[in-house]
Amino acid sequence: MARTESDYAEAAERRVSAGRGGQRRSVWGRLLANDLYQAVSAVLFKSERRQFWLLASLPLLWVFIAHLGPIVQMVWISFVDSYPPTGGRVPQFTVANWTSFFQEAIFVMPFLRTLAFAFVLTLCTLVLTYPVAYFLAKHVKRQNQLLFLLLLLIPFWVGEIVRTYAIMILLGNNGAVNLALKYLGLIDRPIPFMYTSFSLGVGIIYLTSLYMLLPLYSALEKIPNSYLEAAADLGAGSWYRFRRVTLPLSKEGIASGCTLVFLISTGYYATPVLLGGPSTTVFAETIAGFFHVAGDKWPVGAAFSSLMLITTLAITGLFLKLMGRSGRSMMQ
Amino acid sequence: MTRHTRILMSVIYWAFIVYLFVPLVLMVTMGFKDSKFIGFPIRGWTLEWYASVFQDTQVLGVFAYSMTIALATTALSLAIGTWIACFLGPHKFRGKLIVFAITCLPAVIPGIISAISLRIFARLIELEPGMLAIILGHTVHNVPFVALVVMARLATLPKSHVEAARDLGADAIVAFFRITLPYLMPALIGAGIFCMLLSFDDFVRAFFLGGYEPTLPVLIFAKLRSGMSPEINAISTVVLLLTAVLGLWAERSMRRLNKGA
Secondary structure, three states, X not given: OOOOHHHHHHHHHHHHHHHOOOOOOOHXXXXXXXXXXXXXXXXXXXXXXXXXXXXXXHHHHHHHHHHHHHHHHHHHHOXXXXXXXXXXXXXXXXXXXXXXXXXXXXXXXXXXXXXXHHHHHHHHHHHHHHHHHHHHHHHOOHHHHHHHHHHHHHHHHOOHHHHHHHHHHHXXXXXXXXXXXXXXXOOOOOOOOOOOHHHHHHHHHHHHHHHHHHHHHHHHHHOOHHHHHHHHHOOOOHHHHHHHHHHHHOHHHHHHHHHHHHHHHHOOOHHHHHHOOHHHOOHHHHHHHHHHOOHHHHHHHHHHHHHHHHHHHHHHHHHHHHOOOOHHHHHO | OOHHHHHHHHHHHHHHHHHHHHHHHHHHHHXXXXXXXXXXXXXXXXXHHHHHHXXXXXXXXXXXXXXXXXXXXXXXXXXXXXXXXXXXXXXXXOOHHHHHHHHHHHHHOOXXXXXXXHHHHHHHOOOOOOHHHHHHHHHHHHHHHHHHHHHHHHOOOOHHHHHHHHHOOOOHHHXXXXXXXXXXXXXXXXXXXXXXXXXXXXXXXHHHHOOOOOOHHHHHHHHHHOOOOHHHHHHHHHHHXXXXXXXXXHHHHHHHHHOOO
């Protein structure tokens, strides 16, 4: 039975009168017996309704101001002709910031490149990590799974910059890969891996693969072995079992993993700057360009950011819809 | 499953582990190399780079600056995230789904867009680029994670615990501090350490929201742009050790939580 505030009022009364009886009391007991505290408490918790709004106040203020506010502000800025405001000029409404995107190939190209990159890398990450997740969930003994999982987790606690630097060392002209190839006699001159889309791809996969691996692992781990055994008993071969049992049952993991990797990989700025070259400029670098210089380019940057946000969210939304589930269950 | 596929999969797993660890091992190794030049071959070893890093007052100052930001961010994220979880978890109301979606929003927005929008927002509320702006940015980014972890833990708290406390005369506040909060502790420790890691490692928000004083990732980035040096390896190795220890600690407290401690 649900209890209401009035049920508790009596209990509180008892508690207070017991407290006045001179027994030893805890700090909390003394607090509850304090007249001033009681008065404040009585005002605050007078009704269920008041209690609800009291509890709701900070969360609602925070999420609407701090979470939604910046996005709304960004979209608004994208429709004015100058920001931050200078010398008391009233900003005028304009769509020029948005239309300027379509007029220049140096804007459109990085945008398309970013989306194409993110798409290809998401696919690569999926193909690469699926066997790893499967191995972990189905072939490693349960008591060892934590250890094997930790081994994968440790590198991912290291930050973006440090890991990007590690990739720079790996792929450099005097890096380990070139050294190994030279040692094996496959090459006599180092291959210039760095500052290409290859080095950028290796770096981004290095940064994002965990966001694919963990959802896949938790989806695969939930599949009871008996399902696969039943399929085998009914004569299904291993490929057929994979296609008809494992794959459909891990769809949720694939959907959330792909969504996360796609969204996250479009958002990197430092990694493309450090690992990429002039031919791999991504949209994050284009956007950042408008914020390095003095303020008057902000509206264009805001328009481009909004464009990218809308596009990425639309793509992931469409993708989740195709995968047959709403974005809501992904978050939970 | 045939034996061949099983072997193939374990090979892929270990190859993946090698892919994850080799770059980091190389980076650590190069920090001990007795030459300014990063790469092979290695002819001698030294601790010189570590000595120079620990004497570099700029690096130490930046380290303290990053640490301060991480601690402040963690405290704020935990407080706000827990409050949101206590509100969203047990209560049903119209529009709850929308509030929940907005709560999660900063966690799924691509990093650069989050950083840019926060930069514009900081200008709107006239917050100068610098420590406070970075703390705000990191807190916005971390709150969703805290809220989700705490909500998951809160869902397992039996309602009767709080009711018993109320029957014994505790009001809502005292019941929260004496029953709910201790119950949430393992989740809070785990989430708190992840907040510290996220804040300490973050580059893009710190880069756009920071003033003249860099955080550690921003400093490393700036140094990298002017060329690799073994000192960067030494700094990165210290960061790596610190994050690994913190991460393992967080993982441990989260595991205990899952076992229902």
